Amino acid sequence: MKHWILGAAVLAAGLIFANSPAGAFPPAAPADPHAVRPVGSPHGPNPLNLTPAQQKKFAALQMKYQPQAIKAIRGAKTSADVRKRLAPLEKKMNTEVMAILTPAQQKKFRALRAEAAMRDKAAAAHAGVAPRK
Numbered sequence: 001m002k003h004w005i006l007g008a009a010v011l012a013a014g015l016i017f018a019n020s021p022a023g024a025f026p027p028a029a030p031a032d033p034h035a036v037r038p039v040g041s042p043h044g045p046n047p048l049n050l051t052p053a054q055q056k057k058f059a060a061l062q063m064k065y066q067p068q069a070i071k072a073i074r075g076a077k078t079s080a081d082v083r084k085r086l087a088p089l090e091k092k093m094n095t096e097v098m099a100i101l102t103p104a105q106q107k108k109f110r111a112l113r114a115e116a117a118m119r120d121k122a123a124a125a126h127a128g129v130a131p132r133k
Contacts, residue, residue: 047112048105057100065093 050058072085098106 048101048108050105054100058097061093061096061100065089 048054068089069086072089073082076082076085097109101109
């Protein structure tokens with residue numbers, strides 16, 4: 001049971017940050033063993049062409065929401081429960097993300113999220129599970 005909870009915690013962190021474009025969250029310092037590393041992107045390391053200042057803001061958001069995400073999933077019994085608990089956090093974070101981006105970057109971000117949602121849906125269909133909402 002403990003292994004399932006640990007797996008759910010890793011999944012939860014991934015759910016929050018998986019829809020963020022690669023490069024949005026620069027890698028944390030190697031000395032931080034608890035840092036969440038960004039997931040690679042087929043669009044390259046910085047598909048939104050973030051400035052260094054924007055990258056710092058994204059890193060701050062990551063550090064702000066990571067503990068909240070872990071706290072939100074504690075006690076979750078199913079993946080649906082994890083998604084339900086993370087939905088409000090994801091909504092808040094996305095609002096803050098959009099405030100950091102320029103209008104052109106916002107458009108690209110929405111396109112990348114839509115593409116990721118299509119991949120999630122296809123993967124879920126292939127695995128025979130309900131896709132994330």
